Amino acid sequence: KRFWQVKGAEKVFYGLDDVTGSDEIIIVEGEIDKLSLYEAGMTNAISVPDGAPPQRNDNSPLPPEQDKKYSYMWNCRDVLDSAIRVVLATDNDNPGQALGEELSRRLGRERCYRVRWPTTLEDTIVLDDTAEEGGQGDDPGDGAEAADVNRFFRKDANEVLVKDGAAMLQAYIDSAEEYPIRGLFRLTDFWGDVYNYYNLHSGNEGGVSTGWRELDQYYKIVPGELSIVTGVPNSGKSEWLDALCINLAEQHNWTFAMCSMEKGVKDHARQLLEKHVRKKRMGWEEVVEGMSWIDERIFLIRYEDDELPNIDWVLNLARAAVLRHGIRGLVIDPYNELDHQRPSSMTETEYVSQMLTKIKRFAQHHECHVWFVAHPRQLREWKGEPPNLYDISGSAHFINKADCGIVIHRNRDEEKGPMNESRVLVRKIRNKAAGNIGESVLHYDRVTGRFYEPKSSPAESTQSTDFMSAVEKFNAAF
Structure with missing residues (x-):
């Protein structure tokens, strides 16, 4: 033949x-x-x-x-x-x-x-x-x-x-x-899944590692689930999600669609590049090689018109990304940047419920993990403590329908610990094989944008003599 x-x-x-x-x-x-x-x-x-x-x-x-x-x-x-x-x-x-x-x-x-x-x-x-x-x-x-x-x-x-x-x-x-x-x-339709769950044959029943060993005790990433991520403004929610996606791409060959509406493309690309290369100062060859690696693994969902995108538009593009690129993860960041027009007869609680149902169906149908960032409502007399999931603005459905609930909280008091300390508080885990309620402490490296566990060291930051020319070429290219 x-x-x-x-x-x-x-x-x-x-x-x-x-x-x-x-x-x-x-x-x-x-x-x-x-x-x-x-x-x-x-x-x-x-x-x-x-x-x-x-x-x-x-x-x-x-x-x-x-x-x-x-x-x-x-x-x-x-x-x-x-x-x-x-x-x-x-x-x-x-x-x-x-x-x-x-x-x-x-x-x-x-x-x-x-x-x-x-x-x-x-x-x-x-x-x-x-x-x-x-x-x-x-x-x-x-x-x-x-x-x-x-x-x-x-x-x-x-x-x-x-x-x-x-x-x-x-x-x-x-x-x-x-x-x-x-x-x-029929229950027997799931016999293979049940067997794999108890014998951990296919590798993902208990979730894949986040890249942070201590956090893995409480939170692992399971395809087909929805994680709600919250935290007060400037807590590092988006930075932590970017670092998590880079970890999953490096360790498990995952690919992602990212709808990050609060970040410009150039700044977002730079932040992802620094997390992967583990440097802020890098030569042109490192920039090109790093951007090539990111370009094959992270795909951006962007709305170029004046109107705000709605959730149906985002999910339709995510479905196209599954078909074209085989993505395993979807980031929607944040909730309040979407268009939430609804019929006058529909309450906000009903609307949020329907929206989250659509997201969960997408996740389950395509075996993608979805991270959805939602800000808490304005906290009165806030004294620096982390919010809880019921503080999310809009509806209690954010916690009720989530498979996983994560709060990211950055230390703002020198007397309570290092200023680069961030707490990852796991407040809800529906799948007990993938984690438990608990919290983990990470330190943020301002040089590379990566998070590391206190017992380990941040990636070393080295300075290249041709850094300025590399930046000029990078800006011209992007």
Whole structure:
């Protein structure tokens, strides 16, 4: 089999013209599998252009440079959006299963169906008539059990066609399993999740590390959850979130969409750059290399018009970022910079409830963690103590609907500790496997913008002789 692509051409699905306007699409992992389905009479099939990306041992997201292998999904989004039913018939191996999971996550699991190719005799399908030559229906009899292990294994659509025939291939496609219908489940539908929860098989049941060991005792990041972050003005909420995102990108290859409406693009880029490079003074090569790293991992949601954006606009762009870039995290900072127009018959409490429901559905549907910054109302006779989650302006739903509630509080009294001391107060944790109520102390390094635990040291800040020329080039470029 010989297939090739024109160098530099836009990546699209192989066989895209065959499914334009189709309500049902079958997606396979190789061109020969698409042709095998065509041979069996199923013309509504397409193949991903480059096969499955390499499997990662820790099940973490692909690095951004490898994530570009999914660009064909964005390029073909009009055809994908029109499909009502998508059958995923990827290969029967670890990379194929990982590919199927990522495709279903980006397409939306409610319209995806999964084909399970046989591994053992129990997995095989027996047709009503006599099994075709190639003999999945044959009784293996006694003896040579080790040899029989591979007798019933089928890797992909082409192998089923060659060994079992077109009728058997059609039967496997017709028996594709549906993902759970949203809102209607059996408990057994979640057996795999429950098993993984107790055995911590997929790696994220207990959350991923924040990058701060002491804080991990109370707060870990779980995909699909909503964290509400609050604190009085100038407490460092945005700085802490930027530092957290850099940690997750460095340690877990996460990518993010950030809707930070109180920061200019240039200042925000500079702050992210300094946190990653761990320097304020850096040479031009460090600036270029650092900005290239950030550009592949952090994507900005910006509203360029005079009007304020609303939450639907933000979430629509976040969905596009999931499809195009495979983001794992979304930052919305802050609540009061959004447009909150509502019908006159709707109370603010009702509006906040509906808004948070939309955000939680986005998080759960796309397995993204969302951080939503909300300021507290003006505190009367404030004496420097940290606010609580019920102090957030607008509604008690901010605490009621959150999966995690975080208060960031900076020390303002020299008699109570170092002036660069910040407290991360974990005030709510719904998922007990990911943390507990408690607090952690971090120190803020004003040079790099990073936070570090008191027992460790901040990143060293070095000064480069060509720093000024680097800054001039940086300003010209951005």
